[in-house]
Amino acid sequence: MALEIIESCVNCWACEPLCPSKAIFEAKPHFLIDANKCTECAGDFEDPQCATICPIEGAILNENGIPLNPPGSLTGIPLQKLAA
């Protein structure tokens, strides 16, 4: 049970201070989540904090590799425009 940050992360630092499990750390080329520490915020918050503040669609995946913030979900940009 852990989330994952992938390469579309823009290193904005928003998630790191929010993590109740101190699972997020600065790394090159982008931030990472320590899968052993991540609790998906269970017991601390209703929503996983990193994925709740992350501004980049697709940057954080759940354990099945599915983005918590799929394309268009944060910016409201229509999918066909995103692709173009």
Add this chain to the structure above:
Amino acid sequence: MQLPVINNPVAEAPSGGCSAGSCGSTDDQMGHLPEHIREKVFNHPCYSEEAHHYFARMHVAVAPACNIQCNYCNRKYDCANESRPGVVSELHHPVQAVKKVLAVAATIPQMTVLGIAGPGDPLANPQRTFETFRMLSEQAPDIKLCVSTNGLSLPDNIDELSKYNIDHVTITINCVDPDVGAQIYPWIFWKNKRIKGREGAAILIERQQKGLEMLVAKGILVKVNSVLIPGVNDKHLAEVSRIVKAKGAFLHNVMPLISEAAHGTYYGLTGQRGPTNEELQALQDECSGDMNMMRHCRQCRADAVGLLGEDRGSEFTMDKIEAMDINYPEAMKMRAEVHAAINEELESKRIAKESKVQLVSIQGLKPKVAKTRPVLMAIATKGGGVINEHFGHAGEFLIYEASSAGVRFIGHRKTTPYCEGGDTCGDGESALDVTLRVLAGCEAVLCSKVGYEPWGPLEAAGIQPNGEHAMEPIEDAIVAVYEEMRVAGKLAMKKVELQKVA
């Protein structure tokens, strides 16, 4: 009867030197401001039209995170509120940022203002932002600090801000109506949740307004930025302007939306256009009293170094800075000398200009046929160019002269507030006497409210109390009152010595 407002700039075509439209258009921008605000603004390059020719500011990028999303922002780049979209700043840790600031300040003594404006929202990165400010307050006390924010976490940080003596805050306020806000802000991060749409916008608006009020209450200068988005908030910004000025923001700066598909923003990709120059100008005219619109803003980059519009950032990359050896206490002496020389020049220019204004008004009197006599009026204001102070709370009155030639700002007169705060005004007698003396020669005092007690003594002294123009722009209210007096036959060209009290 239409009276011209003399104080307002006579449009002089800017010639050479400065880019058109940015200079010479708001001559007396600061004239109406209460003195304590004018002092603070005097040599701030972003706020004073004059000072931006002499002093420089820089920004450092220490605050990458943001707690909201704006539709004109692509978070792969810098915060679009304060910088050009599509620009990525070199992110600094606070220690590096401080080194950079010291290096620049020692090299460019004109650098007087340090701002943190991104790449995200400085107050969404409170540790990094305040660590930078704390170190700078200690190591470079001659540098002014300022910060820009979307306002969401502003109320939580006011105490911290006032601790470091940060006296300039810019809030980007694009709307005061959540329905408009829902078209600008798709979400905010609030109390551990992502809140979307109208609900999120409503919270953001409430926090911005609360933050503005708290800052004003603390005596911290507040500038408001708005991004003009045609079809979204263009009809709405005049109201935003009115409200923020009434609450005590001292400058309102309307910036055009910059929107291109290449920026990858919601607006860019959905074809939302930016305003034309004419639209921007029309709105600035509409929002202004005209005096506290900032028209020389060039939307500087978040990591820009140098005078507004001039960017010397490439001289100060981190590796070059590491190689520099800076003795800041020494540099501070040199800086103080340069600043003194510049201030002297600014001061002499100001005096020259004041005498010019006098001249203009005297000349303006001559050709008028239907002459009415000039009348002095006192204004109670907290700033913002509107009448927004209670008579009893005013520590200072702005004095204006209305005549057939127009309205002219005369000066400031200080007094002891008739009631020092509090809602009950009991023993204010002696303070009232002081105020009456200070207002001698005035025939009206315009304020947001006048209590029952001072009313009689004011009238007896020939000073008509007037609370009917609360929240109105100062000049408009004066023109209205002057016109009332004319209609009532009080303005015939004769000396009125009969009302004088001994």
